[in-house]
Amino acid sequence: MGEKIKDTTEALNEAWLDRARILSEALPYMQRYDKRTVVVKYGGHAMGDAGLAAKFARDIVLLKQAGVNPIVVHGGGPQIGSMLKRLNIESEFASGLRITDKSTVEIVEMVLAGSINKQIVGALNQAGGRAVGLCGKDGNLIVARKLEHKIHDPESNIEKLLDLGFVGEPHRVNPEILQTIIASDIIPVIAPIGVSEEGDTYNINADTAAGAIAGAMNAKRLLLLTDVRGVLGKDGKLIQRLSVAEAEALMKDGTISGGMIPKLETCIESVEKGVEAVVIVDGRVPHVVLLELLTEHGAGTLIE
Template sequence: MMNMNVADILIEALPYIRQFAGKTIVVKYGGHAMVDPGLKRDFARDITLLKYIGFNPVVVHGGGPQINRVLDAMGITSTFVRGMRYTDDKTMDVVEMVLGGKVNKEIVSGINAQGGRAVGLTGKDGGLIIAEKMTIVDASNTEKPPEIIDPGMVGRVTAIDPEIIHTLTCKGFIPVIAPVGVGRSGETYNINADLVASKIASALKAERLILMTDVDGLLDASGTLVSSAAAEKIHTMIERGEIKGGMIPKMESALSALEGGVEKTHIINGTRPHALLLELFTDSGIGTQVFLQGQED
């Protein structure tokens, strides 16, 4: 019976393997899956498997908890502006060191230990991520003029040059990208990893963008998982206040990727073992799938 169950799983996966062969899958890797040793090993195995069966996986990672630990150890206090880390020069040095160094190389080493061939990058390599300083306009108080908020060296993506990614994937490597961008004059910017993953997926015209989180996906007002939704429905839910907090920027990144040519975006719970494979290779999936109208199938 066990062998039959394994065979059924493989048969269910076959059409998806055939569909995605040769296609690019961009995965934003973050949350608890980057901390738990077992989940880190599962992720490395999953990414390696995708490459071996003919996919072109591209990994974009975060690293907030790791940055916090180093800042605390150095006695640097973190402050947040509307959910974004205020990034002064000292904080930017730590962000770049942790993301581009420690975290990036740990992910690369993990994938390589499973038989993959990963290469670590930041947005500075090959002019991959061009950015400019982000400013925030707060118009929430209608009795006062809009307030301009300065988040420091926090950037927004202005351009992606995917040439270095194409070069690596064509040679059989798996790019692992830290979300650090470079300005036109060489300045360094800290950029939200979901946003970077969305922009890179659009530039690559990826088949899928997968955002790994610590929750099951998008929940409706009753707390039930929304397994599939068109972009129009997501816009409506945001306008009605049904999507709140940290899920808003994730959904905005998902919608931006769809508008940029990505076929579908998935929000999945990375704390589930082998979440990536369960979402891609099973009929029911485990998270929320977002698509443009007319792309349900």
């Protein structure tokens, strides 16, 4: 009986020693990001899974507790589509893109800056943090302009301008409000809604908004949480590191296509605006933010 108790005690000691070792190994990475800003774009499957959402909230609170300044920017495409369906508002599409009219942008604002934003704020507070919800209209954080989207018309072989309605892009980011917030113990959570200089409301792609905010805040890292492992090569294997020039080459030769192209474009623009590096990571992996920032091997694809 005594031998069994001894074996159990030794096993417990080993488990606690492993935890202590992991914490100790994280120290140099915690020092690297001490008092630096990390912008995290949160969306996709990770946001819709209750278990992953709770882990994400704990990880963000842990970063803040460790001296990092996390800023969360979130999306909400599926939730917007669901709400429009419940309200019997039919979405009009052109070239696969939703056209956002006046009534639709009101629903978009309600869902993004209302229910989704407050759910994330609530989760962070429940995890022991102090979070506050914002959108780009607060303090004129994101001054937007109408997005000009060009498409190629195969019949005329010329480019045409596609009017997407109240879909915008960041024209100017005013970081003062965020600088004030992160100087405290509060975590800002931002919905990608912008306001034009004329007072119009614009829906902005969450990746694009996160990139613009990261650039304006001179962020150490921008993390884009997605539903894929990262950037894949022609062999289907994960590419762990890319320079801006290499990323541009992969888009040009067709290795990268579809929805990954605008993400890589956001990465490149962010690096050019002063973000040290951008990482595309799989948000479906538990604790992926900590794996990327506080371990030796990281996760996903880093663009610098």
